[in-house]
Amino acid sequence: MKSKLKKSNTMLIGAGIFLSVYLLIAILFGTSLLSKAIASGTSNSVTKVTIVKNW
Numbered sequence: 001m002k003s004k005l006k007k008s009n010t011m012l013i014g015a016g017i018f019l020s021v022y023l024l025i026a027i028l029f030g031t032s033l034l035s036k037a038i039a040s041g042t043s044n045s046v047t048k049v050t051i052v053k054n055w
Helices: 002-041
Strands: none
Touching: none
């Protein structure tokens, strides 16, 4: 019984470390992409769409 608990605890710790590293990489990658998009968005022409409501 103790060996099963020890194995499951080790797997939970491993999964927690994996998820935290994955989340950190995703946040860093997302912020870098977002900053590149904002930097290139200022130089690109922006298409404006006008919405007309028919009353």
